[in-house]
Every structure is written in C-alpha cells, then in structure tokens.
Amino acid sequence: MGMVVATGDTEKEKHQNFLAGDGAAPTSDCAEFFYHHGISTPSVLFDDLQDTYYFAKNRAGQFVWGNRLLQEQHSLSSVKDIIGKSDHDFFRRDIADRIRADDLQVMESGVAVKNKLEVIDGNNGALTWLFTTKAPVRDRHGEIVGVEGFSRDAQRSQEAIAPFHVFKSCIEYLQAHLTEDIGIEHLASLSCMSLSTFERKFKQHFSLTPKQYILRMKIHEACRLLPGAQSIARVAVETGFGGQSYFTKIFRSVVGITPKQYQLSLLASGRAGTVRRSS
16 A cells, blocks of 8 residues: 555645644654654664664654665665655555555554564665564554664675674683683684784774773673672682782773672662672
C-alpha cells in the first residue's frame, strides 16, 4: 500500500487530517512531530553511527527524523531534506510497499520487530543486507503515533570491524592471561608485527597504547569483582596489580574514585546486597 497523499487540501486541512491520524501531514508538521507529541528529539549520537541507519516515521509513513548515514544513503544534505518524505520517495514501489507493511504491523500490534533480515536491491543491481529492528513510537499519553528503528548494514559492519581482525589473537591472549605480566613484544608477535608497528597500529585503532589498554582491561575486571569482594587487596591480586596501594592508585586514575569509594557508590545506588564489607 502506497502513501496516501492529500490533494487540493489547504495547509490547515492537512494539519487537521494529520492530527486525526488521516492521510499525509504537511512537512511543517513532520518537522514538529516530536514537539507535538511531547517526545524528546532523537539523540545527536545517532549521527555518529557508521554502519547503522536510524529512522523515525509518523503513522502516515513520513520520515520525521533520519540520522546522518541515512541522509548520505539517499544523497541528502541535511535532516531537513528527509523530513516529510516516505520510503516511496527513495525505493521502488514494491520495496517501499514491503517496508510500509512492516511499519503498519508494528504500529497496529504495538510489538517490536527485532533483527529482521531485509535484502534491498538497488537500481544499480547491488544488494544491501540489513538487520532491522523497529518499535512503535508512543506519545506522552502512551498512544502509538509512529514507528522508529535501526537498520544495520551488514557490509558496513564488516568494513568497520575488519581493521580489528589483526588484533584478534592478542586480545584473546590478554583476556586469558590478564593476571600475568604481559609483554608487549609477545603481543606484537601474536599479531605478526614488529614492536613499533604494533604499538602504532594498536593506538590508531583503539585510541590507547597497548599498556593503557591492558590497564583498562584489568580495571574493568576489578569493577566486576569489587561488588562481591570481601577484600580489596584480594581483588588487587586477582587482577594482576599485586599490591593494594598500586591498585588503588591506578583504579583512581582510570575510574576517578578509589576502589572503596566505588563499593560505597554501589551501596548508595541500592545494590547493597551485592557488596560485602571489604578491607
């Protein structure tokens, strides 16, 4: 079923139809969708997604938001260019109809669809494999007023993680030998690189030096152990820091508080049952 487009109506009539849930809305109402329904505007963080399209549509199937990747996919310069349009403006009718049917099912049932595989064939013959999750959008009264979701591009996901494959062996080794004294030279050999190349590429991809990464992995493990720990000194040993003094110094430099303060913060947040008295 294609998008119903009002013809011959004034902007006022379109607005009334939109509020009543009938027909397509004027672009100005699409732009004010979140304000009209008392909903927070989507986070700007969605624009940083490198392999995932974010979208939000009203009940008529018109876009009320789309992240930067979605804009680029449709060769649009800003989010303003996608607002008010529908999938019928970007895809062949059969593809757009299929998307619209899925949207309607989500809105009518009120049940989210998770990780549905969609294969979209473009005009150039290329296939795009998407894993799509959709959920109904509800207004401040709990009424369903649209649909939103994510579509993860499988090809873009592979391209995003491909540079990290070379570090797979060294990361697995780190996880298995976290409490030991780990030599950076050994990690470099596991990655089939010279020490200088390994350190340079590691920092390029992880934004941390290998030593900094190891410390953070140990702190992460410490955060997992501390809630149920009887002894902070014991956690220091189990995470390979050795002495409690050094452990506390590094923990505070990374987390911003001491291990004891971390435990107390868990108590204050209501997780008292998971924290035991520690020394």
